[in-house]
Structures are given as C-alpha cells and as structure tokens.
Amino acid sequence: MASGDLLLRAHAGAPVLARAFPCRVRVPAGRRRCLVCPLATARVGVAGRARPGGAAPVQKRRRRDAEERLSFSRVVTRRDAVDEDEEDVEGQAPQLGAVTSGGDSGGVDGSYLSDTRFDQCAISPLSLKAVKDAGYERMTEVQEATLPIILQGKDVLAKAKTGTGKTVGFLLPAIEVLSTLPHQRNQLRPPINLLVITPTRELANQVAVEARKLLKYHRSLGVQVVIGGTRLTQEQRSMQANPCQILVATPGRLKDHLENTPGFSTRLKGVKVLVLDEADRLLDMGFRRDIEKIISSIPRERQTLLFSATVPEEVRQISHVAMKKDYRFINTVKEGDEETHSQVSQVYMIAPLDQHFSILYDVLKKHVAEDADYKVIIFCTTAMVTKLVAEVLSQLKLNIREIHSRKSQSARTKVSDEFRKSKGLILVSSDVSARGVDYPDVTLVIQVGIPADREQYIHRLGRTGRKGKEGQGLLLLAPWEKYFLGTVKNLSISEAAVPSVDSSVETEVKNAVRKVEMKSKECAYQAWLGYYNSNKTIGRDKSRLVHLAEEFSQSMGLAVPPAIPRNILRKMGLNNVPGLRSS
Numbered sequence: 359m360a361s362g363d364l365l366l367r368a369h370a371g372a373p374v375l376a377r378a379f380p381c382r383v384r385v386p387a388g389r390r391r392c393l394v395c396p397l398a399t400a401r402v403g404v405a406g407r408a409r410p411g412g413a414a415p416v417q418k419r420r421r422r423d424a425e426e427r428l429s430f431s432r433v434v435t436r437r438d439a440v441d442e443d444e445e446d447v448e449g450q451a452p453q454l455g456a457v458t459s460g461g462d463s464g465g466v467d468g469s470y471l472s473d474t475r476f477d478q479c480a481i482s483p484l485s486l487k488a489v490k491d492a493g494y495e496r497m498t499e500v501q502e503a504t505l506p507i508i509l510q511g512k513d514v515l516a517k518a519k520t521g522t523g524k525t526v527g528f529l530l531p532a533i534e535v536l537s538t539l540p541h542q543r544n545q546l547r548p549p550i551n552l553l554v555i556t557p558t559r560e561l562a563n564q565v566a567v568e569a570r571k572l573l574k575y576h577r578s579l580g581v582q583v584v585i586g587g588t589r590l591t592q593e594q595r596s597m598q599a600n601p602c603q604i605l606v607a608t609p610g611r612l613k614d615h616l617e618n619t620p621g622f623s624t625r626l627k628g629v630k631v632l633v634l635d636e637a638d639r640l641l642d643m644g645f646r647r648d649i650e651k652i653i654s655s656i657p658r659e660r661q662t663l664l665f666s667a668t669v670p671e672e673v674r675q676i677s678h679v680a681m682k683k684d685y686r687f688i689n690t691v692k693e694g695d696e697e698t699h700s701q702v703s704q705v706y707m708i709a710p711l712d713q714h715f716s717i718l719y720d721v722l723k724k725h726v727a728e729d730a731d732y733k734v735i736i737f738c739t740t741a742m743v744t745k746l747v748a749e750v751l752s753q754l755k756l757n758i759r760e761i762h763s764r765k766s767q768s769a770r771t772k773v774s775d776e777f778r779k780s781k782g783l784i785l786v787s788s789d790v791s792a793r794g795v796d797y798p799d800v801t802l803v804i805q806v807g808i809p810a811d812r813e814q815y816i817h818r819l820g821r822t823g824r825k826g827k828e829g830q831g832l833l834l835l836a837p838w839e840k841y842f843l844g845t846v847k848n849l850s851i852s853e854a855a856v857p858s859v860d861s862s863v864e865t866e867v868k869n870a871v872r873k874v875e876m877k878s879k880e881c882a883y884q885a886w887l888g889y890y891n892s893n894k895t896i897g898r899d900k901s902r903l904v905h906l907a908e909e910f911s912q913s914m915g916l917a918v919p920p921a922i923p924r925n926i927l928r929k930m931g932l933n934n935v936p937g938l939r940s941s
C-alpha cells in the first residue's frame with residue numbers, strides 16, 4: 359500500500375455496519391475508524407481512496423442491471439407534488455472524536471481547493487473584496503478551471519463533485535460579465551441580465567444568498583428569487599419594489615411569470631447569461647418542456663453555463679438544447695476517479711421491508727449516541743413516505759424534522775434554515791433536498807428504498823462530505839431492490855450486515871408504528887405504490903407489484919392494505935389489477 363493510502367479497506371467477509379456501529383475498539387490517536395470494518399483504521403487527514411476489497415459481489419452484478427434506469431411518470435410526479443418544481447414522486451458512527459472534520463480552509467481532504475488564490479485572477483476589485491469577506495481565499499478546482507473560460511465568453515458545461523463550490527463557480531464570472539454592462543441606477547424594471555434556474559426552491563434561495571454575498575460591493579446590481587409556494591402577485595410586487603438584474607428561479611414559477619406577469623417577458627429579453635444549475639436534472643424529461651419554453655423566450659445571443667455533479671452521456675447529447683455547438687466541457691472529476699468522495703464511506707444493507715423501521719432506529723440510536731454533533735439526512739422515496747417515516751421516528755423520541763413538497767413553503771424554509779444552522783438533528787426528506795442544498799457538517803446520509811437513479815444516489819450522498827469533510831452513507835434496500843446496486847457498481851459501496859435488533863427494540867418500534875395515524879399510512883401506501891409502479895423494473899409485473907405493496911402495508915402494521923380512490927388507480931394504470939382495493 360502506498361504510504362499516502364488510507365487504511366480504509368473493507369475486509370472481505372468482515373464489513374458489517376452492525377459491527378462497525380457498536381464497535382468500542384479504541385482508535386489510536388491520529389487515526390480514524392473504518393466504517394465498514396471496526397478493526398481497520400485510517401490515517402487522519404490523508405486523502406485517499408476507500409475502495410473496499412470486499413465489494414466484489416456488487417461488482418459482479420450483471421451489465422443488464424447497470425444499464426437499468428428508472429424513470430418516473432408525471433402522473434406520480436404531479437400527484438405527490440403540489441405546485442412543485444422538483445418532483446417528489448410520489449458503524450459505530452464514525453468515531454471521529456480525534457478527527458478535526460476540517461474548517462473552511464479545506465476539511466480532511468483539502469484537495470477540492472486549488473493552489474490559485476482569488477487575488478491572482480482577473481476579477482474586479484469589487485468582487486475580490488466580496489470574495490474575501492465571504493472567507494474564500496483559494497479557488498476550488500472547478501472555480502479555477504471554469505473562470506477563465508467563462509470570462510472568455512464561452513458556453514460551459516461543467517462537472518465537479520458535490521460540495522466543491524460550483525455555485526461560486528458560475529456566479530462569480532457571471533457577475534463579472536454583468537459588471538461590465540451599462541446599468542442605470544434606480545431603474546424600476548431593469549432588464550434581467552443573468553438568469554439562474556434551479557430545480558428546487560431551497561436551492562434557488564441558497565443560490566440567491568451566495569449571489570448577495572458576491573454582490574456586496576456591486577451596489578447597482580440586485581438579485582431576486584421567484585420560486586412558487588407563495589402567491590404570484592406577492593412575487594410580482596416584490597420584483598417591482600426591488601429592481602434586479604439577476605433572477606434565480608425554479609422552472610414552473612418562471613414560466614408562470616412569463617405567462618402572467620406584465621412586462622416580464624420584455625425584461626427577459628435582456629438575458630446575457632443563462633445558468634442551469636443541476637443541469638442534468640433540468641434537462642431530463644420532467645423539466646425539459648418548461649426549460650425549452652423558457653429558452654425560447656430569451657435571446658439566442660447569450661452565454662450559457664450548465665453545472666452539475668453528474669453529467670450522463672444523454673445530457674451531453676442534448677446540451678445543444680441550451681448551448682452553442684462550440685461549448686467547452688470541463689470535467690474536474692479525474693480520469694479513473696469516482697463521482698463520489700473518497701472520504702465518504704458508503705455501505706448498503708439488504709433487509710425485508712418489515713425490518714426497515716427497526717434497522718433505521720438501531721442505526722440512528724447508535725449514531726446519535728456516538729456523535730454528539732450528529733446531523734443526519736434520511737431520504738425517502740416520496741413525500742408521503744417521508745411524512746410516514748418522520749412520524750414513526752418522532753414517536754421513537756428522536757429529534758426529527760421533516761421536509762417535502764406537501765409542506766407549506768414557510769414550513770420548508772423554517773426547517774431548512776434550522777437544519778443548516780443546527781447539530782443534533784435528523785432531517786427526513788424527500789428529493790427536495792437531494793440536490794445542491796448546502797447543509798454544513800452532515801455526518802450521515804441514509805437512503806431508504808431505491809433512489810430514482812444513479813445520479814440521484816450520488817447527489818443525495820453528496821449532502822455529506824462537503825468541502826472535503828468526512829461523511830457516511832447508508833443505502834437501505836429490500837431484497838427485490840438489490841438490482842439497483844448494478845447501477846452504482848463502480849462506486850466504493852460495500853455490503854454491511856444487517857444489525858441484529860433485540861426484541862425489546864422491535865416491540866418499541868412496533869408500538870411507535872401503531873401510534874401513527876391511519877391517514878398517514880393510507881397516503882404512504884398510495885404514494886409507495888405510485889413510485890414503484892412507475893419504476894421500469896419493479897412496475898413491469900403488476901401482480902408482483904401488488905404483492906410487494908402488501909409487504910409495505912404490513913411493515914406499517916396493517917393487516918389489510920388500504921383502499922385507493924378509483925380515479926387514482928386509473929391514473930396509475932392499475933384499475934382492475936387483482937389484489938388492489940378501490941374506494
């Protein structure tokens with residue numbers, strides 16, 4: 359083993375999260391424990407790969423599985439997502455005691471920062487001052503790689519790992535472009551020169567916050583957000599009262615303004631720079647039509663920037679929808695490197711559905727007990743399943759917050775702000791938090807059930823291990839969801855044994871499940887069925903789907919699966935399927 363290598367190796371046969379989590383093995387000073395094998399420790403502060411030697415079973419999955427991609431129909435998307443832009447389809451916790459998880463200067467793995475300082479590049483004194491005030495000294499790799507090319511006026515498609523500063527990567531050069539344009543002070547409705555589109559409201563707000571930091575000394579430039587969740591008229595008034603040249607928006611609401619806000623389309627004729635943040639998501643089928651409509655409303659003569667941590671080949675092929683032919687593709691994920699971070703350990707567990715609540719509780723209790731600064735995100739498949747999981751875990755007296763598209767925007771903002779600032783919290787979330795959201799110091803990400811696709815797995819996992827810090831990921835699947843592992847087989851994810859949960863814990867969990875309202879269970883059942891029905895693999899065989907849905911309903915303590923409104927069954931294409939009850 360090269361001297362710089364991590365000792366983080368999963369030992370074949372030994373890697374069990376069950377052992378890793380409760381482990382009490384003392385870790386020598388200066389080393390940290392391997393998540394997957396309690397006996398292995400890693401040198402602290404060394405960036406290295408954590409490819410488990412024991413990942414062979416995953417790597418042997420058949421190619422057919424690797425090519426499997428899940429897609430979701432708009433029926434499910436819209437049913438579970440009300441007035442929503444992003445779809446909500448319906449170890450011993452790292453014994454990090456000795457580890458400084460890294461400050462803002464670089465974390466455990468400082469490699470996301472380049473050697474170039476902001477004061478060494480061609481940016482305006484006003485921007486430089488703001489960058490310094492924000493506490494940024496060195497550029498991240500993606501910032502260093504993209505800035506000069508964007509400043510040359512080129513269209514750019516950029517791929518860089520999660521949490522490595524892509525937001526500043528597109529905002530800073532775009533602001534530089536804007537600062538050279540003539541601006542009339544106090545103009546009531548100035549043209550919008552920079553349009554940033556994001557898939558979720560939380561992300562749009564976050565981008566605007568970052569933009570305001572960078573605009574601190576550019577006093578003639580303003581930024582506004584249009585995201586839905588509030589009344590259109592309220593946003594119209596706010597845009598009138600606060601002139602802006604920079605607009606951050608989610609696609610649905612932006613389209614709404616285009617169609618219903620007087621003078622808005624004229625203002626959009628001023629766009630000089632268009633940014634699609636989480637570009638692959640915005641260009642997939644769920645958003646494509648809205649994006650095409652928006653693009654047709656802004657000038658062709660513009661600069662376009664597409665940023666994401668994942669850029670599947672399909673996205674490169676359709677990038678002409680948004681960009682000029684001679685665009686530059688900048689990929690800071692090195693040849694042979696993975697799209698996930700080496701300092702984030704990843705494991706999966708396979709267990710029947712009726713054990714999932716107990717396993718979750720067991721893993722969380724251990725994590726909470728062993729890391730006073732715990733901060734966990736649990737991703738669930740749909741909004742209503744998210745609600746159910748949050749309610750069960752709250753009954754178990756864990757410190758739970760819940761976020762998904764069925765919550766009011768004010769509740770979402772409140773929870774999001776709280777989670778950003780706090781420690782000692784568990785956020786149960788749908789995919790509204792999957793991409794882009796920058797919650798600092800998340801210690802563990804748990805994904806329950808198959809994610810929408812490989813990309814979504816990577817983005818969800820990317821909520822931990824940001825800015826070079828350490829993190830852990832657990833993917834909890836039912837046996838019939840195992841095929842998904844084929845899609846992530848080239849990532850360093852290894853199997854962990856299911857913890858043995860004692861009977862008193864099981865009883866405690868059953869009681870908690872029992873206390874959850876019937877209404878929540880009915881909604882979760884319906885959403886669960888919709889989600890897996892629109893999954894290409896699982897939804898193919900309807901009688902098997904019905905059988906699996908029954909398993910899910912039993913995991914909620916129900917003897918008989920709930921009835922589903924006839925019109926919903928029809929929308930799902932499941933009317934007359936034997937075994938489903940309609941109401």
Ligand SMILES: Nc1ncnc2c1ncn2[C@@H]1O[C@H](COP(=O)(O)OP(=O)(O)OP(=O)(O)O)[C@@H](O)[C@H]1O
Nearest residue numbers: 494496497498520521522523524525526667794796
């Ligand atoms: N040059 C820098 N030096 C230090 N910190 C930085 C720098 N640039 C950005 N950051 C900080 O890094 C964090 C992550 O940035 P950001 O959210 O833009 O990541 P990202 O690459 O867009 O992640 P994701 O793929 O999840 O969207 C933020 O807290 C941001 O303020």
